[in-house]
Amino acid sequence: MKIALVHDWLTGTRGGEKVLLELVRMFPEAPVFTLFHFPGSVPAEIEARKIRTTFLQRMVSRERNYRTLLPFFFLAAETWDVSDFDIVISSSHCVAKNAGRGSRRGTGFFHICYCHTPVRYIHDQFEAYFLERTLPVRTLARLARGPLAALDVKRSARVDAFLANSENVRGRIQRLYRREAEVVYPPVDTTFYSPPEKIAERRGFLIVSALAPYKRIEDAIRAAGATGFPLTIAGFGPEEARLRKMAGPSVTFVGTPDDGELRRLYRSARAVLMPGEEDFGIVPVEAQACGTPVIALGKGGATETVRDGETGILYPQPGPESLISALERFATVAFETAVLRSNAERFSSRTFQESFIRALEGSLSREAPGLHACWKRWRRDADVEEMRRP
Numbered sequence: 001m002k003i004a005l006v007h008d009w010l011t012g013t014r015g016g017e018k019v020l021l022e023l024v025r026m027f028p029e030a031p032v033f034t035l036f037h038f039p040g041s042v043p044a045e046i047e048a049r050k051i052r053t054t055f056l057q058r059m060v061s062r063e064r065n066y067r068t069l070l071p072f073f074f075l076a077a078e079t080w081d082v083s084d085f086d087i088v089i090s091s092s093h094c095v096a097k098n099a100g101r102g103s104r105r106g107t108g109f110f111h112i113c114y115c116h117t118p119v120r121y122i123h124d125q126f127e128a129y130f131l132e133r134t135l136p137v138r139t140l141a142r143l144a145r146g147p148l149a150a151l152d153v154k155r156s157a158r159v160d161a162f163l164a165n166s167e168n169v170r171g172r173i174q175r176l177y178r179r180e181a182e183v184v185y186p187p188v189d190t191t192f193y194s195p196p197e198k199i200a201e202r203r204g205f206l207i208v209s210a211l212a213p214y215k216r217i218e219d220a221i222r223a224a225g226a227t228g229f230p231l232t233i234a235g236f237g238p239e240e241a242r243l244r245k246m247a248g249p250s251v252t253f254v255g256t257p258d259d260g261e262l263r264r265l266y267r268s269a270r271a272v273l274m275p276g277e278e279d280f281g282i283v284p285v286e287a288q289a290c291g292t293p294v295i296a297l298g299k300g301g302a303t304e305t306v307r308d309g310e311t312g313i314l315y316p317q318p319g320p321e322s323l324i325s326a327l328e329r330f331a332t333v334a335f336e337t338a339v340l341r342s343n344a345e346r347f348s349s350r351t352f353q354e355s356f357i358r359a360l361e362g363s364l365s366r367e368a369p370g371l372h373a374c375w376k377r378w379r380r381d382a383d384v385e386e387m388r389r390p
Helices: 015-026 066-077 126-130 135-158 167-177 217-227 240-246 259-268 282-289 320-330 337-345 349-367 369-388
Strands: 003-007 032-034 087-092 110-115 161-164 181-183 205-208 231-234 251-253 271-274 294-297 312-315
Touching (some): 003 015, 015 282, 015 349, 066 135, 161 167, 181 349, 205 217, 205 259, 217 231, 217 240, 349 369
Parallel strands (some): 003 032, 003 087, 087 110, 110 161, 161 181, 294 312
């Protein structure tokens, strides 16, 4: 059985790439289709896979904001040829779900989409992305938004089955695409992300995030400026230059840490801050796995990963003032490492693998019973081959 993986783009390691990494491990023979790839930007296990890009590979660079090419993403997605595969698994927050030319019915393969979110830039968070842009850019974006949003909805029909990374996203898929989706929470390596062996004094607060408008990182920077608390920001993205300009002396940017350094940052922070609404949010779960509580805006994925008053603090409204109030409440609450760890274990890599396979098999049995029979034989033969290995 031939399986293909499709991912929007490979430019760095964030939550979506951590999901892709788990899929690569689950399907070791599957090639990866993507719009473009910056070599060396993702884990070695993904880099080692056969990666097939599009014509956009010649148009993008690390120096420019590739998101300005959004209209071309839809065109480039049409060039992916996955017709030789039996199952296509897309990991999508943009156009990966578009894989497969023409109607999804009769294409000869089964397409299951693990949806991180419907396209933010043209749906729910359009204003957040373009709020700080110049008037000409905002005007052009508004003109393009309607046709692109309509095309995005139309292309969603190419998906045979949707999986959502949270209840939050499941509701968004139903509202925008009029499709049902099963929730499979993303994987977190709760073995690697663990509390320190020696209890040390925790200092300052931490943000681990893409530096994108909807993340509302400026709320934390303004709160740090008003109160003087130490804030470390780990991540990269199009907002970096603007955020650095507004940051005061108590704010430190550390770029993109490797896994070991990221774990050290989690273990040494008093809490991780998440001031924007997340679709799911792997970072707060990694933090809790390290015994670190989370202070988050109480909307979206945070309501599914953070237990208010037990593993963190949820606050109701965005903005620096609300975040400062949450920090004051945080100072009055005692958090237990065992409770934090127990909550994080709900999202382990093993749980993801089991849930994903169960959802895939259920979708095949309902939508493609013939292919489901082939899948069962393939899985059985793969298990037998694994047993034969010394």
